[in-house]
Amino acid sequence: MSSKQKQPLRTAESSGVFEQRILQERDAPWVVLLVDGDRDLHRRLRRRTAEEKIEHRSLHIIGCVSAHEARESLATRRDIALALINCALETETAGLDLVTHIRQASNNRYTRLALFTSGGDLAAQAPRALRGEINDFRPRAALLDHRLAIILHGQLQSYHDILELKNYRDRYNRLANADGLTGIPNRRHFDKTLDQEWRRARRRRQPLASIMIDIDFFKDYNDRYGHLAGDDALKRIAQALHRALRRPGDSVARFGGEEFICLLPDTDLRGACQVAKELHQAVDRLRLPHQDSTVSEHLSISLGVAVTTPKEGKKPADLIKHADAALYQAKEGGRNRIEPAAECSAE
Numbered sequence: 001m002s003s004k005q006k007q008p009l010r011t012a013e014s015s016g017v018f019e020q021r022i023l024q025e026r027d028a029p030w031v032v033l034l035v036d037g038d039r040d041l042h043r044r045l046r047r048r049t050a051e052e053k054i055e056h057r058s059l060h061i062i063g064c065v066s067a068h069e070a071r072e073s074l075a076t077r078r079d080i081a082l083a084l085i086n087c088a089l090e091t092e093t094a095g096l097d098l099v100t101h102i103r104q105a106s107n108n109r110y111t112r113l114a115l116f117t118s119g120g121d122l123a124a125q126a127p128r129a130l131r132g133e134i135n136d137f138r139p140r141a142a143l144l145d146h147r148l149a150i151i152l153h154g155q156l157q158s159y160h161d162i163l164e165l166k167n168y169r170d171r172y173n174r175l176a177n178a179d180g181l182t183g184i185p186n187r188r189h190f191d192k193t194l195d196q197e198w199r200r201a202r203r204r205r206q207p208l209a210s211i212m213i214d215i216d217f218f219k220d221y222n223d224r225y226g227h228l229a230g231d232d233a234l235k236r237i238a239q240a241l242h243r244a245l246r247r248p249g250d251s252v253a254r255f256g257g258e259e260f261i262c263l264l265p266d267t268d269l270r271g272a273c274q275v276a277k278e279l280h281q282a283v284d285r286l287r288l289p290h291q292d293s294t295v296s297e298h299l300s301i302s303l304g305v306a307v308t309t310p311k312e313g314k315k316p317a318d319l320i321k322h323a324d325a326a327l328y329q330a331k332e333g334g335r336n337r338i339e340p341a342a343e344c345s346a347e
Helices: 017-024 039-049 067-076 094-104 122-130 140-144 147-177 187-204 218-225 227-244 269-284 316-332
Strands: 030-035 059-064 080-086 112-117 136-139 208-215 251-256 259-265 301-308 338-340
Touching: 030 039, 030 067, 030 147, 039 059, 039 140, 039 147, 059 067, 067 080, 067 094, 080 094, 080 147, 094 112, 112 140, 112 147, 136 140, 136 147, 140 147, 147 187, 187 208, 187 251, 187 259, 187 316, 208 218, 208 227, 208 269, 208 316, 218 227, 227 251, 227 259, 227 269, 259 269, 269 301, 269 338, 301 316, 316 338
Parallel strands: 030 059, 030 080, 080 112, 112 136, 301 338
Antiparallel strands: 208 259, 208 301, 251 259
């Protein structure tokens, strides 16, 4: 889409949110998927684990008699902590194929997998276990003796530890990529996003737009109202800019000081200027008084717009340079206005 159109924001849970919710549900039962063609085994396992508590949590056994049925259960749930799978189901390889399916799926990627075989040929499964596809493999008889408790305790604790580690890692990454004051992405995150979007736009031969934004006379605002008021203004403007971007792929980051920058994939000059207008209006609606501004009674912004189609001989820094040059022209031309980059507007 070349010209800018409004699209709804994504509503799906972002990466890490679901895993964090699982960790918070301390009293929720462990969900264990049992895949075996013997329904009697299902009943016996439920009886054996009815009173079982692991980390003060009970067990909820979901029984499936085929790999096909297991796939359906996996498609509708995201909380399966452990799957106990018979190697031979509909076919001799159905169990192994199910293992591959689970490892490739995104909704249960951290599920622990224990494979069981009635044939006694455990050595044949060793290569897959060593590659990390299987977390445990034993004779099927282990489901009916003392080894079951060892398997459950070990694998469920590992599942919890992995999610907790991922949660900490996700939290660290969010902090490392977010601006400490405004909460929106920082320059570090923007640079990575620019590189990714540049390569994608070059591959698809699509335009990539950038909008450089500067708060007008912000030093004067700080001098009059104080730095605490200035920080509050920065936070409110950052959130206003963030809310004004309507497509999921569009982003805004704090570039430094009182400067912000937007990146708009697959957006031509007309579309980018329309977004700039919406950003300008969003800040204007805040109506933050600024008595020392010579262009408005309220805090206002100047915007420089640049668009290019990445190709051989161009660099991501060129797009930012053109947007910055356009911002300079907007400020030279009186501030509180939008200026497209002359060099890019012809592309």
